[in-house]
Amino acid sequence: MFRIILSCLIFAMVLTGCSKGDTPKVSDNVFKQDWSQIEAAAEGTEVRMYMWGGDDNVNRYMDQWVAPRLKEQYGVTLVRTPMNAPEFMQKLMTEKKANSLKGTMDIVWINGENFKNVKANDLLSEPFVQILPNYNSFVDGNSNNIIFDFGTPVDGKEAPWGKVQFVYLYDSAKVKNPPANFTELAQWVKENPGKFTYPDPNDFTGNAFLRHLLYQQVGVETLIKEGYNPSLVSDKSKVMWSYLKDIKPYLWKKGQTYPQSLTQLDQMYSQGEVWINMGYNEARAEALIKQGVFPKTTKSFIMDPGSIGNTHFLAIPYNSPNVAGALVAINFLLSPDAQLAKMDPAGWGDNTVLDINKLPVEYKNKLDNLQRGASVLKAEDLANNLLPEFTPEYVNWIKETWLSEVGKTSN
Amino acid sequence: MKLVKPQTKAYSLILRYLLFLLMFIGYGVFELFSQSFEDAHDQALGSLGNYELLFSNQYFWDSLLTSINITFSSTIISIVLGVVLARLIYFYLHQSKWKYLIWIPMLIPHFVAGHLILLFFSQSGLISRAFYNLRWINHMSQFPGVVNDPWGIGIILTYIWKEVPFVVLMVLPAYYRQNKQYIDVVRTLGGSKWQVFKMVEWPALYPIVIETALILWAFVITAYEIPYLLGVTYPKMLSVLAYQWFYQGDWSSRPIAMALFSVLTVFILMITFGCFRLTQSGRFRSMRGR
Amino acid sequence: MLRTLSKLILIVTLISIFLVPLCFLVLFSVSANWWWPELFPGKFGLEPWFRIFNQPQIKAALWTTLWIGFLVIMLNLILALPIAKALAHLDFKGKSIIDTVFMLPILIPTMGIAMGLHITMIKYGLADSWVGVVLIHLLPTLPYSIRILRTAFEDLGVKWEEQARSLGASGITLLRTLWLPLILPSIRAIIFLTFIISMSQYILTVIIGGGKVVTLALVYFPYFNSSNPGAIAVLSIIFALLPLLIMGLWELIIRILFPVKKLKS
Numbered sequence: 001m002f003r004i005i006l007s008c009l010i011f012a013m014v015l016t017g018c019s020k021g022d023t024p025k026v027s028d029n030v031f032k033q034d035w036s037q038i039e040a041a042a043e044g045t046e047v048r049m050y051m052w053g054g055d056d057n058v059n060r061y062m063d064q065w066v067a068p069r070l071k072e073q074y075g076v077t078l079v080r081t082p083m084n085a086p087e088f089m090q091k092l093m094t095e096k097k098a099n100s101l102k103g104t105m106d107i108v109w110i111n112g113e114n115f116k117n118v119k120a121n122d123l124l125s126e127p128f129v130q131i132l133p134n135y136n137s138f139v140d141g142n143s144n145n146i147i148f149d150f151g152t153p154v155d156g157k158e159a160p161w162g163k164v165q166f167v168y169l170y171d172s173a174k175v176k177n178p179p180a181n182f183t184e185l186a187q188w189v190k191e192n193p194g195k196f197t198y199p200d201p202n203d204f205t206g207n208a209f210l211r212h213l214l215y216q217q218v219g220v221e222t223l224i225k226e227g228y229n230p231s232l233v234s235d236k237s238k239v240m241w242s243y244l245k246d247i248k249p250y251l252w253k254k255g256q257t258y259p260q261s262l263t264q265l266d267q268m269y270s271q272g273e274v275w276i277n278m279g280y281n282e283a284r285a286e287a288l289i290k291q292g293v294f295p296k297t298t299k300s301f302i303m304d305p306g307s308i309g310n311t312h313f314l315a316i317p318y319n320s321p322n323v324a325g326a327l328v329a330i331n332f333l334l335s336p337d338a339q340l341a342k343m344d345p346a347g348w349g350d351n352t353v354l355d356i357n358k359l360p361v362e363y364k365n366k367l368d369n370l371q372r373g374a375s376v377l378k379a380e381d382l383a384n385n386l387l388p389e390f391t392p393e394y395v396n397w398i399k400e401t402w403l404s405e406v407g408k409t410s411n
Numbered sequence: 412m413k414l415v416k417p418q419t420k421a422y423s424l425i426l427r428y429l430l431f432l433l434m435f436i437g438y439g440v441f442e443l444f445s446q447s448f449e450d451a452h453d454q455a456l457g458s459l460g461n462y463e464l465l466f467s468n469q470y471f472w473d474s475l476l477t478s479i480n481i482t483f484s485s486t487i488i489s490i491v492l493g494v495v496l497a498r499l500i501y502f503y504l505h506q507s508k509w510k511y512l513i514w515i516p517m518l519i520p521h522f523v524a525g526h527l528i529l530l531f532f533s534q535s536g537l538i539s540r541a542f543y544n545l546r547w548i549n550h551m552s553q554f555p556g557v558v559n560d561p562w563g564i565g566i567i568l569t570y571i572w573k574e575v576p577f578v579v580l581m582v583l584p585a586y587y588r589q590n591k592q593y594i595d596v597v598r599t600l601g602g603s604k605w606q607v608f609k610m611v612e613w614p615a616l617y618p619i620v621i622e623t624a625l626i627l628w629a630f631v632i633t634a635y636e637i638p639y640l641l642g643v644t645y646p647k648m649l650s651v652l653a654y655q656w657f658y659q660g661d662w663s664s665r666p667i668a669m670a671l672f673s674v675l676t677v678f679i680l681m682i683t684f685g686c687f688r689l690t691q692s693g694r695f696r697s698m699r700g701r
Numbered sequence: 702m703l704r705t706l707s708k709l710i711l712i713v714t715l716i717s718i719f720l721v722p723l724c725f726l727v728l729f730s731v732s733a734n735w736w737w738p739e740l741f742p743g744k745f746g747l748e749p750w751f752r753i754f755n756q757p758q759i760k761a762a763l764w765t766t767l768w769i770g771f772l773v774i775m776l777n778l779i780l781a782l783p784i785a786k787a788l789a790h791l792d793f794k795g796k797s798i799i800d801t802v803f804m805l806p807i808l809i810p811t812m813g814i815a816m817g818l819h820i821t822m823i824k825y826g827l828a829d830s831w832v833g834v835v836l837i838h839l840l841p842t843l844p845y846s847i848r849i850l851r852t853a854f855e856d857l858g859v860k861w862e863e864q865a866r867s868l869g870a871s872g873i874t875l876l877r878t879l880w881l882p883l884i885l886p887s888i889r890a891i892i893f894l895t896f897i898i899s900m901s902q903y904i905l906t907v908i909i910g911g912g913k914v915v916t917l918a919l920v921y922f923p924y925f926n927s928s929n930p931g932a933i934a935v936l937s938i939i940f941a942l943l944p945l946l947i948m949g950l951w952e953l954i955i956r957i958l959f960p961v962k963k964l965k966s
Contacts, residue, residue, distance in 0.1 A: 271535030292733030439814025672813030
């Protein structure tokens with residue numbers, strides 16, 4: 001019995017092993033073809049998109065709005081695979097190590113540190129954004145938001161998909177006047193002990209909160225111009241750590257521990273354990289209010305010196321088995337229709353990356369008339385306070401310094 | 412029909428399974444160890460660089476201490492409660508359908524169990540609500556912090572809830588297997604319940620208990636979800652620390668994570684060997700006893 | 702009297718510790734707007750259920766999970782039966798070391814060796830396929846199966862078989878009349894445990910299946926990072942129901958193959 005099974009397995013191994021070896025690397029020339037040729041090549045194919053799957057609204061946008069239209073208009077079947085970015089990046093890295101030329105991922109959803117990593121390890125396809133008709137027509141290819149990803153030059157290796165901005169959320173039933181700057185925040189925290197905290201800086205959002213504080217202490221100009229320069233920053237950041245140590249005893253659980261993720265902070269905010277929340281994506285409260293997770297009285301605010309915004313991107317892995325399909329799908333996701341549907345406040349509510357001035361009049365009007373919801377700040381308030389991301393090396397620097405200066409020490 | 416001796420067949424079977432294991436596990440462990448000697452760009456360091464970094468890291472030692480505390484407490488408490496429960500079920504619910512209730516936690520994945528503990532024990536959880544409505548507390552912040560606490564109570568509670576049924580699953584067959592006559596003999600000779608347990612039940616349970624404890628402990632020390640969900644910011648448990656270093660942004664901490672995994676693997680192998688020695692001597696002892 | 706009372710206390714304890722949390726999970730799956738310090742939810746509804754079942758992947762994921770679980774169970778039984786039998790009946794020097802080595806797959810940290818496993822699978826051309834996922838699921842399951850069956854065989858002893866054989870029983874009769882009834886409880890335990898372990902594998906399935914093999918754990922795990930308690934509750938309930946379904950099927954098959962009378966004797 002065992003022998004039969006074993007030989008079956010070996011047979012299967014040999015069979016699949018052979019077919020793997022002689023796959024030609026067809027993807028090379030796709031980048032040099034005409035768009036019409038690419039569309040023709042993509043028809044009837046399957047595109048596998050790997051993306052974080054923890055938000056129902058994002059998933060529903062992909063499954064119920066994008067997938068059927070892509071199928072109908074281009075004959076491309078979109079398969080969404082829910083997977084966390086660190087895991088699919090790991091997969092890609094191992095495939096590279098094993099010299100696998102035909103992978104499974106056609107599109108990956110990344111930004112920031114992840115992009116820096118895959119770029120540095122040469123895990124992406126050659127530059128492709130210039131091939132996409134919608135990129136050429138509607139995207140402002142000179143904007144810093146588009147050509148830099150957390151300060152890393154994009155070099156056409158990823159296409160922008162959406163933009164988010166960091167905002168604080170508060171329950172207006174409990175907080176009458178939200179703080180306007182960090183000094184007022186410290187005051188508020190001391191007056192309302194236990195009602196504020198921020199996620200562990202290992203978390204994306206917790207780290208972003210501290211980046212705002214770093215901007216405040218070191219100055220926006222300096223941080224952007226100087227690049228990564230810990231010696232410069234370490235001196236000026238002393239005030240920042242003492243600020244955090246100062247408010248620590250008045251935080252949730254007396255600052256002895258911090259929520260390990262934004263999810264936990266969300267749950268705590270939802271139940272009123274804390275009264276102020278935060279997060280990337282200026283419109284995310286809207287859907288959560290509708291689902292009965294956040295209180296109806298949730299509003300958002302921004303503190304000085306402003307609010308960091310960033311762009312999230314779509315990239316094609318070096319070993320994508322269907323480059324043509326990936327290009328067609330990404331181009332579709334950049335179409336004005338798809339971008340407008342993505343902004344729907346009842347759904348995802350993610351901001352567009354298209355340049356409003358380049359859009360046809362009808363879309364411009366639609367965009368102007370779009371109501372993003374009562375919990376979302378006005379577009380001009382967001383735009384006026386927008387701060388760029390600085391270089392991702394600071395993300396680790398903040399994690400480590402915070403731990404030794406603030407996290408590890410007891411009161 | 413067949414001329415091959417059944418014994419030879421059996422040996423070759425075991426040998427082939429051993430090869431299968433080596434093919435997968437062996438290579439995995441080899442990769443792990445070799446990467447713990449490389450830098451972030453796969454270049455061989457030719458020294459113990461990553462291990463020096465690891466052992467000079469204060470966070471590592473603090474995490475190790477916490478991990479040992481939490482993993483041993485969860486394992487020992489789960490084993491004790493599991494054996495007690497198995498015994499109770501054997502004596503009281505032998506025939507009853509109610510005994511199937513204990514399999515419920517096995518149906519539920521670990522991180523959901525952690526989530527359930529949060530739903531019940533967090534400051535805004537169900538128990539805190541009950542306390543408030545009973546007027547025992549006036550505000551949620553007065554509810555004692557049982558989850559995300561420095562002693563890891565939340566983590567230990569979750570593991571107990573999940574693992575006690577597993578202990579019962581492993582131990583119960585031993586109870587069914589044991590000879591009831593022995594119990595009767597000790598009882599007629601005037602032995603107490605404790606003496607019955609010590610003289611009759613324990614010798615039969617001993618190797619299974621050690622084995623189960625080993626499986627549990629190895630699982631708890633390498634598992635990541637529950638300490639992530641219910642732990643504290645500092646010190647984190649080893650698995651969380653390793654996970655963080657492994658996936659951290661620019662992958663520069665990855666070699667240290669690999670060194671940590673290697674240390675953990677060696678640690679587990681040492682404990683495994685210790686348990687193996689314990690059960691070996693245990694077998695002899697129980698044989699001599701009879 | 703005392704015995705009945707102790708029994709009652711035991712049952713009540715079991716219910717409150719094991720069943721009550723599950724009931725709350727069901728409650729969470731149909732409620733919203735449940736704020737502190739309310740003891741009851743502000744709103745009831747099946748909205749979380751619709752959210753989950755509207756996902757196109759969920760049905761395919763259910764089938765994939767069942768299919769992979771079924772294959773893993775079958776392979777476990779086919780492999781564990783002879784290996785466990787051999788281990789139970791053979792005695793040789795270093796046997797206890799072999800025993801320990803066979804337990805290693807469940808002791809060594811999976812995450813540490815995952816990369817090595819993945820490279821092995823790519824080399825054999827088994828990465829990104831369900832065959833590979835089934836094979837890799839053997840690692841965390843087979844040690845338990847061998848361990849459980851081995852104990853059963855040790856209890857059974859060699860003598861019974863020798864006796865039956867000397868009386869002229871053929872292999873199949875032996876299997877039907879002697880083996881199966883005696884090891885059936887162990888097989889039931891293996892099916893239960895194997896399926897649960899197989900369906901909860903996330904990291905291994907992700908790495909080896911490469912996202913092409915989408916099991917329920919893959920759909921489920923990202924919700925770990927979502928703040929919607931309803932969605933988590935719904936998925937947990939589906940998760941808990943699957944092994945029960947498998948057990949139900951098993952009982953059905955057994956009842957058909959071996960009518961109750963024969964089993965009891």
